[in-house]
Amino acid sequence: MNTIPMTNLVRLLLIFLVWSSVDSRAADATRPNVVFIFADDLGYGDIGCYGAKDIRTPNIDKLARQGTRFTSFYVAQAVCTASRAAFLTGCYANRVGMAGALNHTSNTGINTRETMLSEMFKRQGYATAIYGKWHLGHREPFLPTHRGFDEWFGIPYSNDNGPLHPVTRGIPSLPMYENDKVVELDPDQSQFTRRLTERAVGFIEKNRDKPFFLYLPHIMPHVPIFASARFKGTSKRGLYGDVVQELDWSVGEIMAALRKHGLEERTIVVFTSDNGPFLSYGEHAGSARPLREGKLTTFGGGVQVPCVMRWPGHIPAGRVTDELVTTMDLFVSFARWMKAPLPQQKIDGTDLTPFLLGVKGAKGRESFWFYSGDELQAVRVGDWKLHLPHEYLTVAASPGKNGKPSNWENLKPEAIELSGIRGIASRHGYRVEKIGLALFNLKDDPGETHDVASAHPEIVTRLQTEVDRARADLGDTLTGTKPTHARPPGDVSAPARQTSASLGQPGRTAKQAGKSPVKVFVLAGQSNMEGQAVVDLEGKDYNEGKGTLDMVMREPAMAQRFRHLKDTQGKWVVRDDVWVRYQREHGPLLAGPLGFGFSVYGDKHHFGPELQFGHAMGDHFENQVLLIKTAWGGKSLFEDFRPPSSGGKVGPYYTKMITEIQEALSNLPKDFPTYDGGGYELAGFVWYQGWNDGVNPNTAIPEYEANLVNLIKDVRKDLGVPKLPVVIGELTGPWVKAPPDWTKLREAQAAAAAHPEFTGNVAFVSTRDFVQKPEDSPNPTHGHHEFGNAKTYLLVGDALGNALKELLAK
Secondary structure, X not given: OOOOOHHHHHHHHHHHHHHHHHHHHHHHOOOOEEEEEEEOOOOOOOOHHHOOOOOOOHHHHHHHHHOEEEOOEEOOOOOHHHHXXXXXHOOOHHHHOOOOOOOOOOOEEOOOOOOOHHHHHHHOOOEEEEEEEOOOOOOHHHXXXXXXXXXEEEEOOOOOOOOOOOOOOOOOOOEEEEOOEEEEEOOOHHHHHHHHHXXXXXXXXXXXXXXXXEEEEOXXXXXXXXXXXXXXXXXXXXXXXXXXXXXXXXXXXXXXXXXHOOOHXXXXXXXXXXXXXXXXXXXXXXXXXXXXXXXXXXXXXXXXXXXXXXXXXXXXXXXXXXOOEEHHHHHHHHHHHOOOOOOOOOOOOOOOHHHHOOOOOOOOOOEEEEEEOOEEEEEEEOOEEEEOOEEEEEEOOOOOOOOOOOOHHHOOOOOOOOOOHHHHHHHHOEEEEEEOOEEEEOOOOOOOOOOOOOOOHHHHHHHHHHHHHHHHHHOEOOOOEOOOOOOOOEEOOHHHHHOOOOOOOOOHHHHHXXXXXXXXXXXXXOHHHHOOEEOOOOOOOOHHHOOOHHHHOOOHHHHHHOHHHEOOOOOEOOEEEEEEEEEOOOOOEEEEEEOOOOOOOOOOOEEOOHHHHHHHHHHHOOOOEEEXXXXXXXXXXXXXXXXXXXXXXXXXXXXXXHHHHHHHHHOHHHHOOOOOOOOEEEEEEEEEOOOHHXXXXXXXXXXXXXXXXXXXXXXXXXXXXXXXXXXXXXXXXXXOOOOOHHHHHXXXXXXXXXXXXXXXXXXXXXXXXXXXXXXXXXXXXXXOOHHHOHHHHHHHHHHHHHHHHHHHHO
C-alpha cells in the first residue's frame, strides 16, 4: 500500500487552503466590472505617488492608497501598437505579429484569429466599450467593434498621425471614429480628455445594472499635447503637467461615477501607461526618473511604467510591491476572475491571482523577455536583467522645446513608412547608440547604470539559458534565429502580393510562411446555381409552407441528416469559418459568413447549393473556406458562357466569370474579414448549369460535350491551376419531366467528365432525382417551382460537396 509522508500531506493541505481562499475571494464579487485606463507615453516619474513634485495627481494617488502600487510593472514593448496588442491578447507583441507602431499607411492589424480580452468579456455577457486610441489596425476588419467592443469613440492611431505631426508634412487628416464611421476630421485635441471621460461616465451609468469592461486608452500625453482651458497653467511643469493633471481629473470623474451608482466595491480599476516618455520632446515629454532612457527602448524608462490597481476587499490596500507583473498577466488574471476560458493558442501571460489578491507568500512573474520589434535585447529573471549587444535610441542633443524634438533644426526626416530604428531617429530627434553584453541588479540599480557582468559570470550564464529559451520560441533577428511559435498579423494587402503572376499557385507564399491558406471553391453556372430554395414563409405565402426549409426540417430523416443547420437553441447556424462571395448580375455584392441570402434575391429567405456545399467543405478542412459564386440565370454554354477554345465569339459571361474570380481573390481581405494573410489555394470548381442550351437543341446540344470540355480546359488555363478539380452537376430542369432532347445534354455532360485527360480530377454527379414534385414545392405556378424546394438544394449541395471531397482525396 502506497503512503504519502505526513510532511507532504501538510504541504498539500496548505496549497489546497490557499487556492480555496483565492477562489472564494474571486467568487465573492461575482463577475467584477473592469475599468482599465491606459495613458499614452506617461513617464514613470510623472505621478505624485511615484515621486512627482511638480504635477498634482490626487485621484491617482488615492487609488494607490486604496489599492496596490506596482514598482516593477512592465508593458511588452515600449511603443504604442505593441504594448496594446500584448495587453489585449495576453501575448508578447511579436508572438501576434504586432511589434512596433502602425500608422495611416499600414495594411496590417491584429489578426482576427487572435482572441482578444474584449471578446472574452463579451462572451461572458459583459457590456464592452473603448474610448480613446485603438492603434491595432485601421482597416475595417481590425476595428474595435469587429473585435468584441460594443462601442468605440476615438482615433485609430496616434494623434501625431495627421497634419499636426511635429516633423512630417503631408499626412492626411486625423480621423475621429464613432464605432465604424469617421465622424470628424482633425478634431480639437484640447478636448480629447474631456470628451473621452464624458463617454466613459455615460457608459458606466448606462450599464450600471450589468457587468462591464471599460477600456479607456487616453490619447494624451502623446505629442502633440493639449490641455483644455480649465487645466491650462495649473501645474508647475508647464503644458505637460497641465495635461497629466487633466488625466488625473478624468480618473476622479470615473471614480465618482462608480461611487454614484454603488459600483466601487465590485469594480476593478487599473491605471497605467502604454510605455515610457517620449524624451526627445523635452518640455512636452514626461520623466522616467529614476529609470534609464524612455520610450522606444528596452531600458526601464521604456517598458517599466507606473501602475496602480484597486479592488476593495480583494486587492490589498496600501500595498507597494516590487514583484514583477506585466499587462499580459492581467489578461490571464481577468479571465479567471470573470470565469472565462483561455484561448487555445499559446499565450504568455501568467495567472497572478494569488499574488494580486494578497495571498501570503505568493509571488509575481519570474521572468520577462525584452523585445524591440523582433530583436531580443534583454531578459530578466528575478532581480537580474541581462542586456544583449544591441543598438538603442537616445536623445540626440538637448531635449526639445515648444513641441519640437531634439535637434529640430538639423533633422532630415525619413518617410513615415520607414519605422526602423534609424527612420525613427531621423524623425524624432534621436541618435543611435550601442550597448554590449551587460548585467544589472535591478533591486540595487533600477537605473541600469552599473554593469556587473564581470563580477557575476555565473548569473550571466544562468540568464543565457533564458535567452536561449526566448530565441527558440520567438526568434531573434539580431542573431538570425527564426521564431517557431510566432503568428502572423492580419494583412489586407497580402493577396495582391502573393498572387501576382498566376492566380492559382496553391498557397505558395502561405505554405512557405507556415500559415494556413484559405481553401477557395468556385460555384459557377446559371439559375440552378443562383439559388431558388425557400427558407420560410416570411414575406410570401409559399404554398402553405410546402418545400420550405422550415417544413423540410420537420421530416425526421432530413432533420437528422442536416441537424448541423441548427444550433442547440434551434436557431439557424451562421458559419464564420466559411464565407461566401456572390456578385449578382443586378444588385450589390453579397459577401459574408455562410448562411442564407446568397441568392439572386439577396434576402434572408432564399439559398442555393452553397449552403450544404459550404458545410461539407467547412467540415472537411481545418483551413478557412471561401465560396465564390459566379451564377447568372437565363444563360447558355453554347453562347453566353462560350469558352475561348470553342472558337467564335467568346461568351461575355465566360469573361465575366473569370474576372469575378480574379477580383474576388484579389479582394480577399476586404470581403473575407477573418482572412489572416495566409494566402489561398484555389481548390475546386463546380459547374451546375440550368437548361438554356436545351432551348435551342439543333445547335447547342450537338456542341455541348465539346464546349464543356473546352470550358474546363480554359478555366484551368486562365486561373493557372492545370489540375483544378472540377465537379459537373447534372442538368436537371427546372421541370421534372424535361423534354427528350435534354437526355442528350445529360449524356454530353457525363461524356465530358469521362474524357481520358480528366481522369481522377473531373467528376459527373447525378442530381436529377433530387428535384421534388411541383405540388410539394413552394411555388407550383413559378417556372422554377421545383427548385424553390429546400430539400432539392440541400441534397444537391451535399452531392456536389461529397463528389469534390472524393476528387480531393485522390
